[in-house]
Amino acid sequence: MKVITGYLPATDYKGLNLIKLTFTQSSIMVESKLFQPPEWSKNTNIYEVNTRQYTPEGTFNAFAKHLPRLKKMGVETLWFMPVTPISQKIKQGTLGSYYACSSYVQINPEYGTLDDFKILVEKVHSLGMKVMIDWVAKHTGWDHEWTLSNPEYFAKDEKGDFTERNHWHDVIDLDYKNTALRVVMVEAMAFWVRTCNIDGFRCDMAHLVPLDFWEKARRFLDKIKPLYWLAETDSTEYHPVFDVSYTWEWMHASTVMIKEAKAVKVIDRVLYSYHDDYPQGAQKLFFTTNHDENSWNGTEYEKYNGAALAMAVFTLTWDGIPLIYSGQEIPNVRRLAFFEKDELDWKPKLKLESFYKTLLGLRKSNPALNAGSNTGLTYLLNCSFEFIFAFLRREGVRQVLVVLNLSAEPIQLDLHDQRVHGVFQEVFEEKVYDFAQSRKLDLKAWGWLVMER
Numbered sequence: 001m002k003v004i005t006g007y008l009p010a011t012d013y014k015g016l017n018l019i020k021l022t023f024t025q026s027s028i029m030v031e032s033k034l035f036q037p038p039e040w041s042k043n044t045n046i047y048e049v050n051t052r053q054y055t056p057e058g059t060f061n062a063f064a065k066h067l068p069r070l071k072k073m074g075v076e077t078l079w080f081m082p083v084t085p086i087s088q089k090i091k092q093g094t095l096g097s098y099y100a101c102s103s104y105v106q107i108n109p110e111y112g113t114l115d116d117f118k119i120l121v122e123k124v125h126s127l128g129m130k131v132m133i134d135w136v137a138k139h140t141g142w143d144h145e146w147t148l149s150n151p152e153y154f155a156k157d158e159k160g161d162f163t164e165r166n167h168w169h170d171v172i173d174l175d176y177k178n179t180a181l182r183v184v185m186v187e188a189m190a191f192w193v194r195t196c197n198i199d200g201f202r203c204d205m206a207h208l209v210p211l212d213f214w215e216k217a218r219r220f221l222d223k224i225k226p227l228y229w230l231a232e233t234d235s236t237e238y239h240p241v242f243d244v245s246y247t248w249e250w251m252h253a254s255t256v257m258i259k260e261a262k263a264v265k266v267i268d269r270v271l272y273s274y275h276d277d278y279p280q281g282a283q284k285l286f287f288t289t290n291h292d293e294n295s296w297n298g299t300e301y302e303k304y305n306g307a308a309l310a311m312a313v314f315t316l317t318w319d320g321i322p323l324i325y326s327g328q329e330i331p332n333v334r335r336l337a338f339f340e341k342d343e344l345d346w347k348p349k350l351k352l353e354s355f356y357k358t359l360l361g362l363r364k365s366n367p368a369l370n371a372g373s374n375t376g377l378t379y380l381l382n383c384s385f386e387f388i389f390a391f392l393r394r395e396g397v398r399q400v401l402v403v404l405n406l407s408a409e410p411i412q413l414d415l416h417d418q419r420v421h422g423v424f425q426e427v428f429e430e431k432v433y434d435f436a437q438s439r440k441l442d443l444k445a446w447g448w449l450v451m452e453r
Contacts, residue, residue, distance in 0.1 A: 074360030087141020093339025100141035202230030263386035
């Protein structure tokens with residue numbers, strides 16, 4: 001077996017081998033955030049629930065049986081994919097798309113009743129966790145109740161027919177030039193806050209809905225209850241309103257990096273942009289998969305090859321909010337059908353449950369991994385090691401060192417950077433590293449080390 005040997009050199013901030021991100025002041029500042037996230041959300045994690053595929057029954061009641069397990073794993077916030085009923089007209093497949101609703105204020109009968117969902121939210125809250133629901137404000141299905149009661153709420157083509165500008169044939173666009181639509185949309189969102197006591201919204205394709213609508217919606221809804229707002233977008237202009245947004249650009253860049261065996265500098269620019277181009281305090285959601293990626297672009301094992309778990313380590317230790325998708329703890333290694341029943345298999349031993357529990361626990365126990373705690377984040381880049389991604393996070397005397405080998409070859413390196421010093425303990429193997437005695441690190445192919453002190 002080939003072993004590559006080298007070192008991570010100590011250089012200054014402007015050196016070619018080291019990049020330091022202090023994050024105390026952005027070099028480029030965009031408009032300040034208009035809202036502050038609820039206190040509970042500032043260092044949370046999110047677990048995406050695909051109710052249809054989660055259990056054989058595909059119901060809220062069946063999913064509820066998993067709550068104690070998820071709590072024990074360290075999950076804090078549950079994001080439920082759309083809970084609203086699905087349009088039957090021009091639907092795709094047998095069951096249709098979760099994202100083509102026929103009403104904004106009813107429950108998908110596949111999942112149970114409104115009372116079932118209310119009880120589920122109560123159970124989640126009793127365990128100290130939070131609930132977010134998917135909100136699809138851009139479009140509805142073709143037989144949404146408003147198509148009959150209020151057709152003026154919808155965008156029309158030159159012939160006066162319902163239309164959709166992205167060529168998604170099972171949905172039709174809403175027209176946000178209509179003031180009345182904006183009012184009833186906010187009222188529909190308020191229904192779920194008041195009736196079910198949810199804690200936030202994941203806003204589907206947020207950048208395709210006018211920003212001023214989201215601002216007015218948040219001003220109104222946050223008065224009912226402080227909510228957590230997640231935007232499915234990489235658009236910086238939406239961040240003054242939203243608490244956290246997607247990292248599509250990072251995910252695409254990292255996929256290319258692994259598939260084409262490119263150096264880790266491929267993702268440098270993206271990570272810098274997430275710091276420099278966003279309002280101070282803005283947070284990003286890091287993930288290796290989600291419902292869209294899994295079904296349409298492949299599992300994390302297809303995208304990242306042997307680096308799937310190393311990239312998961314990154315998402316759970318870099319500054320931001322980590323997302324785990326239903327079944328990653330199994331692990332689920334296949335694509336789930338989007339428009340059909342295609343349930344997860346929970347019968348085997350959950351091989352990665354302890355993996356996620358360890359990292360989610362570390363995020364809670366070591367303040368160096370607090371989201372937004374950026375004053376001491378240092379990102380180390382070794383030009384001679386094109387496939388090593390290493391960074392140190394600090395908060396006071398607490399530190400976490402993460403070293404990822406994003407290659408198919410074992411690597412041995414000398415960690416010469418003197419800012420890494422003292423005694424660290426690796427969180428998976430519980431091995432002690434005393435950098436006063438030795439600065440050598442051995443990483444397996446596609447391996448990682450996560451050390452804390």
